[in-house]
Amino acid sequence: MRDIDRVIAYLQSEQQAAVDRLCQFLRIPSVSADSKYASDVRRAAEWVGSFLRDAGLKTETIENHGHPLILAETPHQDGLPIVLIYGHYDVQPAENIHLWTSSPFEPTIRNGAIYARGASDDKGQLLTHMLSVQAWKQVTGSWPVNFKFIVEGEEETGSHVLQRFLEQAGDRLACDCVVISDGSQFGPDQPAITYGLRGIAYFELRVFGPSHDLHSGAFGGTVTNPANALAQMLAGLVDDQGRVNIPGFYDDVEPPTPEERERLRQLPFDEKAFWQSLGVDSAVGEVGYSVLERRWIRPTYDVCGIWGGYQGEGAKTVIPAEAGAKISFRLVPRQQPGRVRELLERRLKELCPPGVRFQLIDLHGSPAVVTPLDSPFIKAAEKALRAVFPNPPVFTREGGSIPIVSKFQERLRADVLLLGWGQYDDNAHGPDEKFLLADFHRGTLASAYLWEEIREIANTRK
Amino acid sequence: MRDIDRVIAYLQSEQQAAVDRLCQFLRIPSVSADSKYASDVRRAAEWVGSFLRDAGLKTETIENHGHPLILAETPHQDGLPIVLIYGHYDVQPAENIHLWTSSPFEPTIRNGAIYARGASDDKGQLLTHMLSVQAWKQVTGSWPVNFKFIVEGEEETGSHVLQRFLEQAGDRLACDCVVISDGSQFGPDQPAITYGLRGIAYFELRVFGPSHDLHSGAFGGTVTNPANALAQMLAGLVDDQGRVNIPGFYDDVEPPTPEERERLRQLPFDEKAFWQSLGVDSAVGEVGYSVLERRWIRPTYDVCGIWGGYQGEGAKTVIPAEAGAKISFRLVPRQQPGRVRELLERRLKELCPPGVRFQLIDLHGSPAVVTPLDSPFIKAAEKALRAVFPNPPVFTREGGSIPIVSKFQERLRADVLLLGWGQYDDNAHGPDEKFLLADFHRGTLASAYLWEEIREIANTRK
Numbered sequence: 047m048r049d050i051d052r053v054i055a056y057l058q059s060e061q062q063a064a065v066d067r068l069c070q071f072l073r074i075p076s077v078s079a080d081s082k083y084a085s086d087v088r089r090a091a092e093w094v095g096s097f098l099r100d101a102g103l104k105t106e107t108i109e110n111h112g113h114p115l116i117l118a119e120t121p122h123q124d125g126l127p128i129v130l131i132y133g134h135y136d137v138q139p140a141e142n143i144h145l146w147t148s149s150p151f152e153p154t155i156r157n158g159a160i161y162a163r164g165a166s167d168d169k170g171q172l173l174t175h176m177l178s179v180q181a182w183k184q185v186t187g188s189w190p191v192n193f194k195f196i197v198e199g200e201e202e203t204g205s206h207v208l209q210r211f212l213e214q215a216g217d218r219l220a221c222d223c224v225v226i227s228d229g230s231q232f233g234p235d236q237p238a239i240t241y242g243l244r245g246i247a248y249f250e251l252r253v254f255g256p257s258h259d260l261h262s263g264a265f266g267g268t269v270t271n272p273a274n275a276l277a278q279m280l281a282g283l284v285d286d287q288g289r290v291n292i293p294g295f296y297d298d299v300e301p302p303t304p305e306e307r308e309r310l311r312q313l314p315f316d317e318k319a320f321w322q323s324l325g326v327d328s329a330v331g332e333v334g335y336s337v338l339e340r341r342w343i344r345p346t347y348d349v350c351g352i353w354g355g356y357q358g359e360g361a362k363t364v365i366p367a368e369a370g371a372k373i374s375f376r377l378v379p380r381q382q383p384g385r386v387r388e389l390l391e392r393r394l395k396e397l398c399p400p401g402v403r404f405q406l407i408d409l410h411g412s413p414a415v416v417t418p419l420d421s422p423f424i425k426a427a428e429k430a431l432r433a434v435f436p437n438p439p440v441f442t443r444e445g446g447s448i449p450i451v452s453k454f455q456e457r458l459r460a461d462v463l464l465l466g467w468g469q470y471d472d473n474a475h476g477p478d479e480k481f482l483l484a485d486f487h488r489g490t491l492a493s494a495y496l497w498e499e500i501r502e503i504a505n506t507r508k
Numbered sequence: 509m510r511d512i513d514r515v516i517a518y519l520q521s522e523q524q525a526a527v528d529r530l531c532q533f534l535r536i537p538s539v540s541a542d543s544k545y546a547s548d549v550r551r552a553a554e555w556v557g558s559f560l561r562d563a564g565l566k567t568e569t570i571e572n573h574g575h576p577l578i579l580a581e582t583p584h585q586d587g588l589p590i591v592l593i594y595g596h597y598d599v600q601p602a603e604n605i606h607l608w609t610s611s612p613f614e615p616t617i618r619n620g621a622i623y624a625r626g627a628s629d630d631k632g633q634l635l636t637h638m639l640s641v642q643a644w645k646q647v648t649g650s651w652p653v654n655f656k657f658i659v660e661g662e663e664e665t666g667s668h669v670l671q672r673f674l675e676q677a678g679d680r681l682a683c684d685c686v687v688i689s690d691g692s693q694f695g696p697d698q699p700a701i702t703y704g705l706r707g708i709a710y711f712e713l714r715v716f717g718p719s720h721d722l723h724s725g726a727f728g729g730t731v732t733n734p735a736n737a738l739a740q741m742l743a744g745l746v747d748d749q750g751r752v753n754i755p756g757f758y759d760d761v762e763p764p765t766p767e768e769r770e771r772l773r774q775l776p777f778d779e780k781a782f783w784q785s786l787g788v789d790s791a792v793g794e795v796g797y798s799v800l801e802r803r804w805i806r807p808t809y810d811v812c813g814i815w816g817g818y819q820g821e822g823a824k825t826v827i828p829a830e831a832g833a834k835i836s837f838r839l840v841p842r843q844q845p846g847r848v849r850e851l852l853e854r855r856l857k858e859l860c861p862p863g864v865r866f867q868l869i870d871l872h873g874s875p876a877v878v879t880p881l882d883s884p885f886i887k888a889a890e891k892a893l894r895a896v897f898p899n900p901p902v903f904t905r906e907g908g909s910i911p912i913v914s915k916f917q918e919r920l921r922a923d924v925l926l927l928g929w930g931q932y933d934d935n936a937h938g939p940d941e942k943f944l945l946a947d948f949h950r951g952t953l954a955s956a957y958l959w960e961e962i963r964e965i966a967n968t969r970k
Contacts, residue, residue, distance in 0.1 A: 079822035203822050248823045257787025259938035262810045263908025266838050267802035270792045273811035281743035325719025330732045330863035340729035348724045349735035350826050351817035360541030360665050361710045361871040364812050364937045376728050401792035409823040446725025475826045476721030
């Protein structure tokens with residue numbers, strides 16, 4: 047029996063234990079954006095560190111004015127490739143509790159899926175690699191390749207500690223390829239290898255008017271209302287073709303090639319099923335582009351949050367002293383967040399009516415990434431996925447951003463494998479986030495095969 | 509010594525006791541818009557009822573699926589005019605607690621003013637009439653006119669119980685004039701008799717998109733974002749001249765007469781001081797109208813509240829499933845809230861982008877009011893104010909609405925005296941609401957004089 051077959055048999059026999067460990071991990075409310083969860087974030091870091099230490103890796107916690115970074119590595123074996131596995135143990139906030147069927151931090155299994163904040167993004171997906179690396183050692187007594195893990199607690203808030211670590215000590219992460227599972231398959235039973243990610247530029251916009259809230263009767267008509275002004279400014283950032291209305295915004299945007307458009311067109315994408323899964327009756331956006339193009343290769347502008355004035359029950363007749371919004375732009379290759387900020391600020395100055403002033407706060411930014419399709423690691427991944435999933439993988443891009451991926455490419459000059467085990471309706475940032483148990487288990491097996499295939503690349507090269 | 513002089517002397521000697529009673533009243537957090545304060549609202553009603561009962565009035569509590577209505581009257585004396593005093597014991601919510609210098613429901617005296625939610629709107633002003641009516645009886649053993657009090661607990665939320673009462677049993681409120689103190693003087697030491705009020709049409713607008721919050725990376729660009737759509741719809745309701753951009757909205761708006769514009773122009777209004785008191789560097793609004801015109805005789809559109817998506821600390825990359833706003837229109841005579849609603853709904857249908865749907869909820873509405881300037885009751889009020897204040901009153905209109913006033917005019921066909929004792933910077937609906945003690949005391953004295961003057965009208969007519 048080959049090593050890999052024994053590892054697979056072991057992982058299959060340990061599936062219930064794997065689910066139990068995932069539940070443990072998911073019970074920790076490691077919301078990185080909200081400082082009141084700081085101690086839970088730390089607990090999640092410790093959980094990861096302790097798992098990897100128990101699996102035999104040398105594990106280190108890196109603290110640098112933010113949430114801890116877990117760095118772990120197997121003892122170096124000469125002649126074997128080095129794989130860097132990246133993941134994050136922090137999760138999105140879980141507001142709108144009333145929209146959750148079960149409590150976000152009490153994992154619950156329904157209809158073959160585990161429901162909890164972080165189930166898919168990213169605890170469940172990260173854990174597949176932790177389990178496969180543990181299993182290789184447990185079953186064979188050694189590892190087929192050299193492993194490094196870098197697991198952060200700030201993916202949802204800008205990866206500041208990890209970015210500083212990369213700048214200061216990036217050499218410690220030197221590797222042949224980076225493996226990341228923090229995304230989706232193309233569909234149920236349809237795995238994907240993702241070769242591109244959009245970037246992001248995320249801001250908070252605050253609009254200030256009178257020094258205090260005013261009675262809308264006594265003062266209505268005499269002063270610029272910051273909530274009205276905010277609506278005007280936000281509306282002014284998009285045109286009637288669904289294009290971002292910021293002069294210069296599209297200057298760096300490369301139009302998609304006919305080949306890429308054709309490849310996207312051929313993907314088995316059921317647009318109507320897509321609408322239905324989102325609960326909308328049409329998918330509307332930038333004129334002239336298909337849904338998949340708008341998701342993956344075109345930039346966007348979204349208001350992610352908006353507030354001001356009275357939000358309670360009934361009526362309050364008030365002119366609020368201020369109003370604000372969180373706004374996100376998704377970027378495509380060659381767009382730079384810093385440049386977007388400049389252009390946005392200039393445009394907001396044009397749009398801001400007299401009588402109010404505004405403040406624009408950077409929350410985070412990172413450029414988009416595209417990886418070459420002919421990388422040997424992509425071939426290895428293709429084989430590993432074929433061994434486990436019922437269909438061969440398709441090659442896709444992603445609409446989301448993993449801000450640190452562009453830093454990895456820049457700093458480590460390694461190929462990046464983006465192997466999402468989730469489904470696009472896992473509700474990663476919304477209520478009732480879930481992860482299919484079948485995907486959790488197949489992801490774990492595919493991960494185990496991947497190390498075998500990467501060892502083979504090295505053998506072939508020798 | 510005349511009766512009125514003895515009453516005035518008594519009220520002057522009782523000023524500290526009056527402030528103590530006001531503090532008692534203000535400590536009750538009678539927020540009518542928020543159901544969690546329901547029992548406090550009831551306590552405030554009982555406080556008013558018990559005061560008037562102790563003063564010798566026959567007092568009744570009317571319950572009708574809402575906050576209680578207090579009806580009180582003096583024993584009927586033939587040949588004397590009937591004065592109906594209206595006020596409200598409910599208050600606006602007091603959010604943004606961090607913006608209050610002292611707790612909104614722990615009245616605090618600073619710099620000659622009492623600070624508390626409701627100090628000016630309307631507990632302090634209502635109490636002036638309760639005190640003067642009590643004093644007349646206490647000092648003279650009888651009342652100079654017949655009094656009826658109608659005090660409600662839903663002024664801030666639509667006066668539903670009072671409106672039903674007016675429809676069903678309005679005859680019980682039959683009177684010669686209605687006296688209301690729920691507004692402002694024209695300025696410090698500059699009392700005003702207000703002959704016009706704007707109306708209001710207040711709505712909640714909700715915009716619905718996907719059935720659940722979505723990741724703004726994975727889905728951004730493919731669906732209409734309800735928060736973006738809301739901003740667009742709200743922005744589309746106003747044009748670049750500061751005019752409401754709803755076809756038909758101005759059809760019923762009478763342009764101001766040259767005489768009225770001239771009268772407003774002559775009022776001693778320091779526009780720069782007005783800006784400064786609001787903390788803005790200019791007063792901006794509908795092009796072609798002065799600040800006072802825009803405040804009093806032109807309609808408005810204000811976003812009083814707006815919400816959607818993530819409002820917490822940091823960044824959350826989400827497309828919210830829904831977003832909403834509270835929007836208020838102030839109306840001028842001849843505009844009808846029902847008609848405004850029709851026009852608004854039609855306009856929102858034009859503005860609503862594909863991919864989202866909206867719901868428009870009426871929160872409250874009432875038309876504007878104008879009272880004739882040659883009413884004998886207005887002359888009586890002018891004399892009463894001259895007896896107490898250092899300057900003779902000016903005749904003004906108000907930007908705010910007292911929804912029930914239009915109902916009074918319609919149902920009782922009595923003249924309405926609007927005698928605001930507050931100041932325009934009392935912050936009636938914002939943080940640090942206050943009422944100057946000097947205004948509280950002068951209002952009480954002027955109220956006592958007013959009853960004397962109204963008795964004189966009756967004597968003259970005999």
